[in-house]
Amino acid sequence: MAISYPQFIVSEKSPMEAKIIVPSSSSSASQASRSPPPPPSSSMSPVVLTQDELKKIAAYKAVEYVESNMVIGLGTGSTAKHAVDRIAELLNQGKLHNIIGVPTSKKTYEQAVSLGIPLSDLNSHPVVDLSIDGADEVDPFLNLVKGRGGSLLREKMVESSSKKFVVIVDESKMVEHLGGSGLAMPVEVVPYGDLAVAKSLQALFEDSGCVAKRRTLDLDGKVPFVTDNGNHIVELFFKKDIGDLNTASDKILRIPGVVEHGMFLGLATTVIVAGELGVRVKDKS
Ligand SMILES: O=C(CO)[C@H](O)[C@H](O)COP(=O)(O)O
Numbered sequence: 513m514a515i516s517y518p519q520f521i522v523s524e525k526s527p528m529e530a531k532i533i534v535p536s537s538s539s540s541a542s543q544a545s546r547s548p549p550p551p552p553s554s555s556m557s558p559v560v561l562t563q564d565e566l567k568k569i570a571a572y573k574a575v576e577y578v579e580s581n582m583v584i585g586l587g588t589g590s591t592a593k594h595a596v597d598r599i600a601e602l603l604n605q606g607k608l609h610n611i612i613g614v615p616t617s618k619k620t621y622e623q624a625v626s627l628g629i630p631l632s633d634l635n636s637h638p639v640v641d642l643s644i645d646g647a648d649e650v651d652p653f654l655n656l657v658k659g660r661g662g663s664l665l666r667e668k669m670v671e672s673s674s675k676k677f678v679v680i681v682d683e684s685k686m687v688e689h690l691g692g693s694g695l696a697m698p699v700e701v702v703p704y705g706d707l708a709v710a711k712s713l714q715a716l717f718e719d720s721g722c723v724a725k726r727r728t729l730d731l732d733g734k735v736p737f738v739t740d741n742g743n744h745i746v747e748l749f750f751k752k753d754i755g756d757l758n759t760a761s762d763k764i765l766r767i768p769g770v771v772e773h774g775m776f777l778g779l780a781t782t783v784i785v786a787g788e789l790g791v792r793v794k795d796k797s
Pocket residue numbers: 587588589590591592645646647648657658659660661662663664667
């Protein structure tokens with residue numbers, strides 16, 4: 513399914529080679545929509561896209577994987593939001609039929625309800641055909657950090673129940689190793705003793721220069737962020753590589769009070785990366 517946008521065209525010769533080009537005038541825009549776009553030349557200059565436009569490109573590409581009669585895991589965040597919008601658009605246009613969405617957060621539930629997407633949950637649909645969601649970090653092996661939006665537990669439950677999990681990101685999310693962005697790796701913890709759990713988490717990763725902080729809504733750090741499940745989030749910041757990820761995962765999950773962490777190891781089956789040079793589709797090998 514070819515997608516055309518008002519300002520630019522995504523050429524889909526093959527997903528790996530897809531290029532984003534922008535016509536230099538409105539007349540070339542109408543020509544480009546009738547025939548395959550020519551390669552970039554002096555009259556075709558690369559366009560600088562905003563991060564949100566890149567997110568939208570990745571999201572639209574992912575929705576090409578959606579087929580009628582599927583149960584779809586609906587992700588959370590600004591990238592996943594575009595995918596949910598697009599699914600609703602295709603349902604309204606009659607291009608998709610009989611889709612059942614399984615939302616990964618209250619926010620996505622509300623968005624999907626407002627768009628009229630039929631919804632269900634994991635109890636009624638324990639096997640999901642395909643999930644589409646954003647991520648905060650993606651490493652070269654398609655391992656992820658997720659949950660900076662705070663929805664990691666439901667996301668992991670839905671996405672680990674999915675036959676296919678398509679991750680949609682802009683180029684800025686690609687890292688050499690998880691934790692490498694220097695931004696938070698979230699851990700969902702029960703509210704009771706959350707600061708003590710944060711101390712235990714920090715001690716676990718002392719060698720990686722870890723600093724653990726409770727996520728709060730205020731500058732004084734007194735009002736905890738509360739997840740959809742009534743839990744708190746401890747954020748881990750690393751100065752160095754955390755080493756073997758499965759070992760790190762096991763160690764975190766063994767701390768009493770930890771509910772789940774934001775490392776999604778081996779779950780993604782496809783990652784769609786939108787960047788200034790085009791769209792790359794990376795499949796799990
Ligand atoms: O894991 C998530 C929410 O819990 C999001 O998918 C992740 O934070 C990416 O968000 P965005 O698409 O807004 O950059």
